[in-house]
Amino acid sequence: MTEATTQSAGTGSGDVEGRTAALRLTGLHKQFGSKTAVEHVDLVVPQGSFFGLVGPNGAGKTTLLSMAVGLLRPDAGDSQVFGAGVWTDPAEAKALTGVLPDGLSMPERLTGRELLTFIGELRGINPGVLAGRVQELLDVMELGSAERTLVVDYSTGMRKKIGLATALLHGPRLLVLDEPFEAVDPVSAAALKAILNGFVAGGGSVVLSSHVMPLVEQLCDTVAIMARGQVVAAGPLGQVRGDATLEQTFVRLVGGDEHARKGLSWLAS
Numbered sequence: 001m002t003e004a005t006t007q008s009a010g011t012g013s014g015d016v017e018g019r020t021a022a023l024r025l026t027g028l029h030k031q032f033g034s035k036t037a038v039e040h041v042d043l044v045v046p047q048g049s050f051f052g053l054v055g056p057n058g059a060g061k062t063t064l065l066s067m068a069v070g071l072l073r074p075d076a077g078d079s080q081v082f083g084a085g086v087w088t089d090p091a092e093a094k095a096l097t098g099v100l101p102d103g104l105s106m107p108e109r110l111t112g113r114e115l116l117t118f119i120g121e122l123r124g125i126n127p128g129v130l131a132g133r134v135q136e137l138l139d140v141m142e143l144g145s146a147e148r149t150l151v152v153d154y155s156t157g158m159r160k161k162i163g164l165a166t167a168l169l170h171g172p173r174l175l176v177l178d179e180p181f182e183a184v185d186p187v188s189a190a191a192l193k194a195i196l197n198g199f200v201a202g203g204g205s206v207v208l209s210s211h212v213m214p215l216v217e218q219l220c221d222t223v224a225i226m227a228r229g230q231v232v233a234a235g236p237l238g239q240v241r242g243d244a245t246l247e248q249t250f251v252r253l254v255g256g257d258e259h260a261r262k263g264l265s266w267l268a269s
């Protein structure tokens with residue numbers, strides 16, 4: 001049962017409380033054999049929102065986001081980016097979207113600059129514009145000092161940063177980021193937060209998944225909690241968490257594991 005359903009943010013027409021939907025998921029469903037990873041999920045991300053998707057391991061977040069951006073074909077349902085169907089109008093939808101997938105695979109025997117230049121050329125960005133953007137992104141992500149390092153030799157955090165840079169390169173209006181802060185050090189995380197806040201302040205929309213509740217509370221104005229393939233709560237942050245913290249609300253809705261709470265008896269003494 002959804003506590004603060006996405007219906008409250010509006011579904012059906014193109015507008016959400018007077019704002020256009022940046023991302024609209026309708027009945028998205030994915031089955032892996034007998035496992036239902038995502039069960040008929042409806043979700044609306046209003047334009048200009050900073051949207052946090054949280055849920056325990058295996059809740060279906062990556063599967064949902066992969067279907068939302070066209071990386072994984074759903075068994076049923078639809079995803080629209082600013083009204084452009086991800087499956088019916090992929091060129092338009094993908095031009096509007098920047099994606100940081102989970103387990104991003106990229107051409108690895110390139111330096112960061114070569115990788116960004118390559119992706120920019122694939123995107124058809126004018127070479128003069130591209131060179132400037134690549135330099136700015138390398139500077140902002142603090143990857144300039146690793147100028148000679150191949151992506152294959154990057155640390156996990158550096159891979160997140162170069163992945164985010166590739167997502168930003170073409171100037172999307174919607175960013176969909178799967179665990180963007182995982183393994184990123186606090187200094188780099190602060191830089192990433194500033195970039196994302198600036199992106200939203202400039203009219204962009206961000207959807208990110210994370211396990212780190214304080215981070216989601218700090219950054220996001222709208223949240224959805226997923227469990228067992230379903231959205232169990234969604235809406236403005238204050239509405240979803242009420243008087244509690246997001247973490248308390250999360251644990252209450254998702255339910256802890258009784259075995260995990262008991263701990264390991266043999267380790268106690």
Ligand SMILES: Nc1ncnc2c1ncn2[C@@H]1O[C@H](COP(=O)(O)OP(=O)(O)OP(=O)(O)O)[C@@H](O)[C@H]1O
Binds near residue numbers: 036
């Ligand atoms: N390709 C696949 N084949 C089979 N099962 C899959 C596949 N991808 C995901 N699953 C299953 O679907 C469920 C949802 O997985 P998913 O990766 O979407 O969860 P998640 O919320 O992103 O988890 P985490 O927070 O641990 O990354 C899990 O039970 C997972 O084992």
